[in-house]
Amino acid sequence: xxxxxxxxxxxxxxxxxxxxxxxxxxxxxxxxxxxxxxxxxxxxxxxxxxxxxxxxxxxxxxxxxxxxxxxxxxxxxxxxxxxxxxxxxxxxxxxxxxxxxxxxxxxxxxxxxxxxxxxxxxxxxxxxxxxxxxxxxxxxxxxxxxxxxxxxxxxxxxxxxxxxxxxxxxxxxxxxxxxxxxxxxxxxxxxxxxxxxxxxxxxxxxxxxxxxxxxxxxxxxxxxxxxxxxxxxxxxxxxxxxxxxxxxxxxxxxxxxxx
Amino acid sequence: xxxxxxxxxxxxxxxxxxxxxxxxxxxxxxxxxxxxxxxxxxxxxxxxxxxxxxxxxxxxxxxxxxxxxxxxxxxxxxxxxxxxxxxxxxxxxxxxxxxxxxxxxxxxxxxxxxxxxxxxxxxxxxxxxxxxxxxxxxxxxxxxxxxxxxxxxxxxxxxxxxxxxxxxxxxxxxxxxxxxxxxxxxxxxxxxxxxxxxxxxxxxxxxxxxxxxxxxxxxxxxxxxxxxxxxxxxxxxxx
Amino acid sequence: xxxxxxxxxxxxxxxxxxxxxxxxxxxxxxxxxxxxxxxxxxxxxxxxxxxxxxxxxxxxxxxxxxxxxxxxxxxxxxxxxxxxxxxxxxxxxxxxxxxxxxxxxxxxxxxxxxxxxxxxxxxxxxxxxxxxxxxxxxxxxxxxxxxxxxxxxxxxxxxxxxxxxxxxxxxxxxxxxxxxxxxxxxxxxxxxxxxxxxxxxxxxxxxxxxxxxxxxxxxxxxxxxxxxxxxxxxxxxxxxxxxxxxxxxxxxxxxxxxxxxxxxxxxxxxxxxxxxxxxxxxxxxxxxxxx
Numbered sequence: 200x201x202x203x204x205x206x207x208x209x210x211x212x213x214x215x216x217x218x219x220x221x222x223x224x225x226x227x228x229x230x231x232x233x234x235x236x237x238x239x240x241x242x243x244x245x246x247x248x249x250x251x252x253x254x255x256x257x258x259x260x261x262x263x264x265x266x267x268x269x270x271x272x273x274x275x276x277x278x279x280x281x282x283x284x285x286x287x288x289x290x291x292x293x294x295x296x297x298x299x300x301x302x303x304x305x306x307x308x309x310x311x312x313x314x315x316x317x318x319x320x321x322x323x324x325x326x327x328x329x330x331x332x333x334x335x336x337x338x339x340x341x342x343x344x345x346x347x348x349x350x351x352x353x354x355x356x357x358x359x360x361x362x363x364x365x366x367x368x369x370x371x372x373x374x375x376x377x378x379x380x381x382x383x384x385x386x387x388x389x390x391x392x393x394x395x396x397x398x399x400x401x402x403x404x405x406x407x408x409x410x411x412x413x414x415x416x417x418x419x420x421x422x423x424x425x426x427x428x429x430x431x432x433x434x435x436x437x438x439x440x441x442x443x444x445x446x447x448x449x450x451x452x453x454x455x456x457x458x
Numbered sequence: 459x460x461x462x463x464x465x466x467x468x469x470x471x472x473x474x475x476x477x478x479x480x481x482x483x484x485x486x487x488x489x490x491x492x493x494x495x496x497x498x499x500x501x502x503x504x505x506x507x508x509x510x511x512x513x514x515x516x517x518x519x520x521x522x523x524x525x526x527x528x529x530x531x532x533x534x535x536x537x538x539x540x541x542x543x544x545x546x547x548x549x550x551x552x553x554x555x556x557x558x559x560x561x562x563x564x565x566x567x568x569x570x571x572x573x574x575x576x577x578x579x580x581x582x583x584x585x586x587x588x589x590x591x592x593x594x595x596x597x598x599x600x601x602x603x604x605x606x607x608x609x610x611x612x613x614x615x616x617x618x619x620x621x622x623x624x625x626x627x628x629x630x631x632x633x634x635x636x637x638x639x640x641x642x643x644x645x646x647x648x649x650x651x652x653x654x655x656x657x658x659x660x661x662x663x664x665x666x667x668x669x670x671x672x673x674x675x676x677x678x679x680x681x682x683x684x685x686x687x688x689x690x691x692x693x694x695x696x697x
Numbered sequence: 698x699x700x701x702x703x704x705x706x707x708x709x710x711x712x713x714x715x716x717x718x719x720x721x722x723x724x725x726x727x728x729x730x731x732x733x734x735x736x737x738x739x740x741x742x743x744x745x746x747x748x749x750x751x752x753x754x755x756x757x758x759x760x761x762x763x764x765x766x767x768x769x770x771x772x773x774x775x776x777x778x779x780x781x782x783x784x785x786x787x788x789x790x791x792x793x794x795x796x797x798x799x800x801x802x803x804x805x806x807x808x809x810x811x812x813x814x815x816x817x818x819x820x821x822x823x824x825x826x827x828x829x830x831x832x833x834x835x836x837x838x839x840x841x842x843x844x845x846x847x848x849x850x851x852x853x854x855x856x857x858x859x860x861x862x863x864x865x866x867x868x869x870x871x872x873x874x875x876x877x878x879x880x881x882x883x884x885x886x887x888x889x890x891x892x893x894x895x896x897x898x899x900x901x902x903x904x905x906x907x908x909x910x911x912x913x914x915x916x917x918x919x920x921x922x923x924x925x926x927x928x929x930x931x932x933x934x935x936x937x938x939x940x941x942x943x944x945x946x947x948x949x950x951x952x953x954x955x956x957x958x959x960x961x962x963x964x965x966x967x968x969x970x971x972x973x974x975x976x977x978x979x980x981x982x983x984x985x986x987x988x
Contacts, residue, residue: 230547233547280845280849281849284845284849284851303836303857305836306836306857306858306860306861307861307864309860309864310857310860310861310864313857313860314853314854314857315853317853317854317856317857317860318851318853318854319853322856322928322929322930323929323930323931324860324863324929324930324931324932325931327860346864346865388568388569389568389569391568392567392568392569392570395567399582416565417567417568420546420547420550421546434522434546435519435546435549435550437520438519438520438521438522441515441520441521442474442515442520442521442522444475444522445477446477446478449476449477449478450477450478453478
């Protein structure tokens with residue numbers, strides 16, 4: 200990863216639920232190809248931050264600017280709904296913790312992958328199908344299952360299908376919320392390895408929420424540690440994990456069981 | 459412009475504050491300054507607990523120094539970067555192009571074969587996949603890792619086997635600065651000698667090396683210079 | 698086959714609905730005409746027949762019909778089915794309007810599931826009965842989301858449904874209520890007409906209005922509006938064809954119903970549009986089973 204042009208710029212981002220803090224005064228920069236992990240325990244505001252970054256939740260204050268294709272760094276707050284939604288389904292991707300939230304469970308794997316292509320106007324059934332087949336192969340799902348609905352897939356396959364469904368439009372930034380939380384450890388390893396390979400092959404920037412520090416160490420270049428909606432520590436992943444400075448990070452790191 | 463040494467350390471200090479233990483402060487390194495130029499192998503001397511590994515980790519940006527400067531000459535660039543102040547993006551790039559770090563322990567990547575783990579750093583430097591695998595295979599052969607293990611993920615390997623994978627991974631990319639933390643700790647004599655050869659070859663191609671070696675024989679065989687690291691105050695207090 | 702219609706019944710406002718309600722529906726219809734294909738909400742009233750029997754269509758008809766109108770009602774192409782007969786006699790009783798089975802003579806035609814074969818003319822109004830107006834409901838249950846999708850023309854999802862059709866059946870198997878794009882913007886369900894009738898929606902000289910009573914929506918395709926059926930480049934839209942002509946009038950151009958004649962599997966194909974078929978027979982066209 201070469202630090203190139205800024206992809207995402209976050210400044211003083213805050214989201215409140217009434218008086219309660221969702222996330223507060225979060226700032227960071229993200230570059231193309233960078234994998235950034237947001238870690239912290241349940242209720243620390245990780246998922247709120249992720250949704251606010253993606254503008255699925257509107258921030259109460261602060262800004263998120265994204266390097267829109269052809270437009271340059273653009274404040275998302277000034278983006279019309281139509282462009283924001285287009286961004287969501289083309290240059291961005293979303294991998295949800297629960298595959299039911301990220302997949303259409305009633306239609307075939309092929310249609311799940313083809314949806315984004317059809318949304319951007321592809322109208323050739325055969326081509327869409329071929330591309331879907333290619334992506335199934337890329338995420339290590341048997342092509343023979345192209346016409347099966349994801350309800351018949353295992354948890355690991357469903358998460359891999361979510362990846363394929365998103366990557367088909369070659370996004371530059373993917374948001375992931377605890378994508379491995381529902382998976383068995385053995386299945387997790389395969390998913391993480393695939394993710395690791397794809398992010399580096401496609402120069403994909405990822406913002407990944409996880410409570411699992413091992414996942415962060417394996418995938419992320421950088422780590423943000425959150426507590427009670429605020430960033431308590433941030434930096435190179437291995438530096439934060441091996442030489443934590445903030446009391447909370449030290450507690451978090453020392454609480455991890457090592458096998 | 460005078461040719462600057464590959465690595466320049468100035469007044470480096472590191473102290474840990476343990477918040478989980480009532481904010482105890484543990485000074486480990488203090489006022490350390492040295493240069494290492496290309497072709498040199500600097501061996502850190504000192505008893506265990508003196509902070510040799512901590513120093514090495516600071517040089518890799520794995521630990522953040524409390525004070526001081528660590529100037530590294532970036533591969534393919536005339537300028538130097540102080541990694542104490544560098545951005546995470548700069549450090550990730552430095553680790554790709556400039557700094558190798560070989561520790562005693564292999565951090566296993568699930569499902570990835572030994573051969574691919576070794577080949578990866580070369581590939582990330584732009585080597586074609588097949589070429590990188592050939593180089594990896596050659597290195598693993600030199601380190602006497604049985605060929606039947608090459609296609610397997612090293613999670614189930616013995617300590618010595620994992621360490622040889624780790625060494626191969628550290629040496630495959632010919633980076634200008636190599637940090638070696640007890641790379642021969644659990645190796646037998648033959649493999650130890652092989653590592654000595656690898657280190658000498660790296661020096662010969664112009665790498666600057668900073669190393670910690672438990673084994674006096676290895677130390678003597680590779681050192682072009684030595685740096686005594688004094689036990690920190692904490693260690694003295696603990697004794 | 699024309700039974701005399703019942704006489705005008707007193708005690709009801711003209712065409713059953715009160716004038717305020719009619720005005721409300723007309724306002725909704727004006728909006729619908731102004732935004733072709735857009736579903737306009739309206740305050741659907743209780744009607745003296747159950748949902749699913751055409752309450753939406755009846756309210757639209759009631760809001761528009763005048764004493765000089767000539768009304769035709771068809772159900773699946775036929776003028777003499779229970780639904781058609783009852784709705785026609787309903788308006789004869791509460792509005793006293795003239796009724797007809799002739800497509801050409803009618804000024805206002807209420808229909809369930811067909812567009813007449815006789816080409817419509819300027820000035821005529823065709824009122825469709827609609828069970829479910831939202832074409833995206835199949836894949837997106839949230840109303841707030843489907844409204845946004847319409848507003849932003851995000852219709853990729855509809856193609857997901859067609860894609861699934863091809864996956865399961867080897868072709869687009871949707872044969873009725875086949876989705877269309879109206880005036881290059883709104884995605885619309887044309888009500889459960891056979892896709893055979895979809896081309897008739899395109900640039901039709903008549904005003905076409907759609908009423909969904911239970912779902913409380915009206916929408917419109919004004920005269921001469923572009924209406925395009927969705928498809929894939931390699932699976933283009935096409936209409937049904939039959940291998941034999943109508944057994945009664947010999948037509949090869951019309952939508953045919955299959956009629957089973959006995960337990961041995963004897964069957965015949967006849968025009969679904971009974972009035973069109975009868976008119977052709979009167980003009981001397983004969984099919985092989987014509988009397």
